[in-house]
Amino acid sequence: MAEAARYRIGLGRPYDLHRARELYEKAAESGDPVTTMQLAVLTHVGLVYVPPDPARGDAMAEAVLNEVLARAKTGDVDARYLIGMSLSEGVGQEADPASAIAWYEQAAAGGHPWAAYNLGYQHSVGKGVEQSAAAAVRWYERSAELGNVNAMAHVAWYRVGGRGVPADHERALALLDRAISVGFYPAMTQLADHLLEGELGAADPSRAYDLLAAAIVAGYDWSVDRLRWQISQHDPSAAELRPCVARLRSAASQGNAHAQAALASMLWEGWGVDRDIDESLALARRGAEGGAGRAMTVLGFAYNNGLGVPKNVGEAERWWRSGAEAGSNESMYRLGEMLMRGEGRPANEPEGLEWLRRAARAGHIFAALEVGRAHDMGFWGAERDEQEAYGWFRIAANGGIEEAVGWVRAYEARHGRR
Secondary structure, three states, X not given: OHHHXXXXXXXXXXXXXXXXXXXXXXXXXXXXXXXXHHHHHHHHHOOOOOOOOHHXXXXXXXXXXXXXXXXXXXXXXXXXXXXXXXXXXXXXXOOOHHHHHHHHHHHHHOOOHHHHHHHHXXXXXXXOOOOOXXXXXXXXXXXXXXXXXXXXXXXXXXXXXXXXXXXXXXXXXXXXXXXXHOOEHXXXXXXXXXXXXXXXXXXXXXHHHHHHHHHHHOOOOHHHHHHHHHHHHHOOOHHHHHHHHHHHHHHHHOOOHHHHHHHHHHHHHOOOOOOOHHHHHHHHHHHHHOOOHHHHHHHHHHHHHOOOOOOOHHHXXXXXXXXXXXXXXXXXXXXXXXXXXXXXXXXXXXXXXXXXXXXXXXXXXXXXXXXXXXXXXXXXXXXXXXXHHHHHHHHHHHOOOHHHHHHHHHHHHHHOOO
């Protein structure tokens, strides 16, 4: 369970929600009711990039609810926390967020960090209790004291902007530094965002981009996408990017496949550095040898477009397939699209759709959009299923795709969901 949680929040492990769910499912095989309830809740609500499955989650919860409730009444803090989750989200029983508060408070009093965190969340949005930023921060602070790195990041967010509580940049920076020190890589990207926006005093783009590079070198692959986005938004100077590029080049020269893949992507597209196809491909080959799926993605682009190498659709498919199997969501997406269209070979819609599903589960929002469309319209061999489509469109909507946002809003208005 602890290892699954590390993957779920990116603590000393790559942020990998699909891997987290696999580990939760393996742990639930023990038959322990508390572990099963944990998986039931996560199955019901989804894991951001893993679509929710309320029916399966409810069935799992109903099978163990009485046993978990009995443990909660004897003082088991994990059971109390999960009863709170069950009531808050309506998993295995009728939703009652107000009643969830009492269970969370009992669990938090017993030292449960996630119970305190959820109390912070419910106060922040007014779920089952009067909305109060001050109360939210108090509970997030308590969760942070109990070691919850997510809570540290939340308190920092409130304190940076003085959002409903007095601003305290020193406290915010201390909490982010503490989270970073224990390997919570998302805190690096959050601190980078604050530094780029000048929210901790004067903007410090050099340190911000260097933090993103440090996260990349540590294996937090999502930081590559964040680095790309921030460069597109802020158009940094060469001087501002110098520490970032130097860190990546140093790590790449020492054989760090994550750094090699990131540099290959930067050089391939020319974001933040001058475009250099030859150097990109040299780094991509080294990164691919080290098992970096993102590097294999670059090689797939090269062969598909005939840039730096002779055009060869078969080689493009081979590299994208290798990248997909190594965990690159972009390779999964490109492979899925290629198989759908039948480029260089007969189309294979079932396999293509499956790769799009895998890409979506790994966080690729455009893949989620395509899978949502397939289930909404019933094409590519997908069963027409509005609820299934909703789960995929919600992933795409969380990523900001307007078409998906509109679809989700319309669905929720029809079904009275929020």
